[in-house]
Amino acid sequence: MNIFKQEFKSNLRSTITWTISIALVVFLVMALFPGFNKDAQQMEDLMLGFPEPLREALQLNIDVFRSVLGFYSFTFLYILLIGSIQALNLGLSMLSKEQREKTADFLLTKPVTRVKIVTAKLQAALTSLIFTNIVYIIISYISIEMVKNTDYSIKKFLMMALTLFFVQVLFLSLGFILSVLIPKIKSVISISLPTVFGFFIIRMLGSIIGEKEVRYITPLEYYDRQYILTEGRYETQFFIIEIILMVIFISATYFIYHKKDIHSI
Amino acid sequence: MNIFFIELKAHRKSLILWCIGMLLMTFAGMSKFAAFDSTGQSINEAMSAFPDSIKTVLGLGDFDLSKASGFYGVLYLYLIVMATIHAVMLGANIIAKEERDKTTEFLFVKPISRAHAVTAKLLSSVVMVIILNLVTLVGSILIVNYYSTDTDFIGDIFLLMFSMFILQILFLSLGVFIASWSKKPRLASSISSGILLFTFMLSVIINVSNKIDFLKYLTPYKYFEAKDVMNGNGIQFIYLLISLFVVGLLTHFTYLFYEKRDLNI
Structure with a gap:
């Protein structure tokens, strides 16, 4: 419990910063909707005149x-x-910060198992993400309510907004497994930024790999927003893939971290 | 001179990865053109009828999408975002890493001044930025040439890459400045990537909403837009001047602050 509290506290500031920036982005972007919608009206007539292949x-x-x-x-x-x-x-x-900040031997000489350490850290990270998502959903709801012109389906909105959490959890577990696999992480952001952008680029490779196949590779596209919008449900196969990947990543993290040599200093 | 080569060597692997990323991005984007192109000439007529705000959100601007070079103009935005992320993180890391890796003492017991170290690190990162730029330049010309039917795009690509170089230098000096000024160099790359994302979002919002046009001087992403550069206007002198001024100012303060700051050991 101590580790959980300690981790949660040390993450709190960055969690709040991230939460504020995500909320701010969604608020600002949604504020553009009324102007956009006006153009969209004329756009719609136009689009209907387009031939199907062009669309x-x-x-x-x-x-x-x-x-x-x-x-x-x-x-x-x-x-x-x-x-x-x-x-x-x-x-x-x-997990990697203990080594980076030379606190690994401080932590690992305490009478806790490594399994417990991983669990506590996972829980703390999850709590941060849940906090971000709750605030995000509330702010999105308020922003949408402020600019809406017609009624919309709350259920579809919630389903879409929740996919942020699903994708985040997958990236969280990916981060955990990477952090025990990479021998020495000097700077976290120099790994995370290129990785996420890499997935973003892969997304664009759709026309070579095939639009369908590429979706299996990049978590950013697991939950097709168009599909949610029209069908009102998730695509089951991606849900299953996500769960399988998460189980693999997390259990591998426990397994590897349990045996890993952790050098002091 | 030793520092210069050590830094080049230390960043070699990440630079190679970034070069591959840039080439992949160009290739991925241009491959979409092939799919686009098959719909024929009608695309331009259709596009001209689109309202501006929608074109902006789609990132299409005023390009001749029936030509490979026009399509490259759309892609260019993603390329400069990647190149500037590389530059800003390189700049922040190259200064901050000494304190992060606890090598500050090792470096500064050597008979060199702090200014000397900064100069060597700056030169080395400029060289790396140039390498990334040249790789992108050659890659772009080859890839666009593969899809294009004519060759009069080469001049445009040279101009675009020159603009990209200025933006890279601008963000590089921002990264270096923040790492030299911040009392917590660990956070330098997070802070500078935050600033980068903020200016990027600002440029998107300026494009969508035309009421806040006067803010365009605040975000470098508005300085050399592909649509201005490619439509024959070239590079605007005023923005070149602003960029050079900002680079000079940031570099000046880099030396000023780094000479005086207490380094964390």
Whole structure:
């Protein structure tokens, strides 16, 4: 419990900073919706006149521009990008910081097992993410309510907003496994930023690898926002993939950390 | 001179990865062009009817999307975001790493002044930034050439890469300055990437909402936009001047603060 409290406290400031910036981005972006919507009206008439292949090439769904939820789904990728960096940062730093800040022998000479340490740190990181997500969902809800022009489905909104948490948890577990695999992490952000952007680039490779196949590679696309918007549910196969990956990452983290040589100084 | 080479060597691996990332990004983006191109000439007529705000959110601007070079203009934004992230993190890390890795004492018991060390580190990071830029330049020309039917885009790409170089130097000096000034150099790369993301978001918001146009001097991403550079306007002198002034100022303060600051050991 001590480790949990200690970790939670030391993360608190960065968690609050991340939460504020995510909330600020969603608020500012949603504030643009009214002006955008006006253009969208004329856009809609225009789009209907386009031939089908052109519409497909542009990958545009007219709904995106019409409803407030469509606009929200469109800007969600940027939120996801920031959120993923936060989660990966957190995952990478939790275990590696003991070595980086030379506190590993202080911690590991305490009468706690390594399993307990990993558990406490995981819990602390999860708590931070849950905090971020609760604030995020509340702020998104308020922003949407402020700018909405028509009614929208609260259920679909919540389903979409929750995917931030799912993606973050996956990146958190990825961060944990990476932090025990990489021998020496000197700077967390120099790993997390390129990794997340790497997934972002892979996302763009869709036209070579195939739009369907690429989605299995990059967690940023596991939860297709268009699909949620039209169908009102998640795609089961990606849900299963996420759970499998998480179980693998987390159990491997326990396993490796349990046996790992941790050098003092 | 030793510091110069040591730094080059220390960052070799990450520089190679960044170069690969840039090439992959260019390739990924241009591969979308092939899919786009198959829909034919009608794309331009369709695009011209789009309202500006929607074009901006899609990142399409005023480009001739029927040509490979026009498509490259869309892609350019992603390239400068990547290149500037590299530059700002390189700048912050190259100064902060001594304190992070506890090698400050080792370095400064050598018969060199602090100014000398900063100069060597600055030169070395400028060389790395130039390498990344040149790799991107050559890669871009080859990849665009593969998709393009004519060759009159080469001049444009040279100009775009020159603008990218100025932005890289600008963010490099920002990173170096923050690491030299901040009392907590551990946080330097987080702070400077935060500033970078903030200016990027600002440029997106300025593009979407035309009421806050006067803020464009605050964000370097508005200085050399691909659509201005490629539409024959070239590089605007005023922004070049601002950039050089800011770089000079930041570098001046870097030396000033780093000479005086208590280094954490």
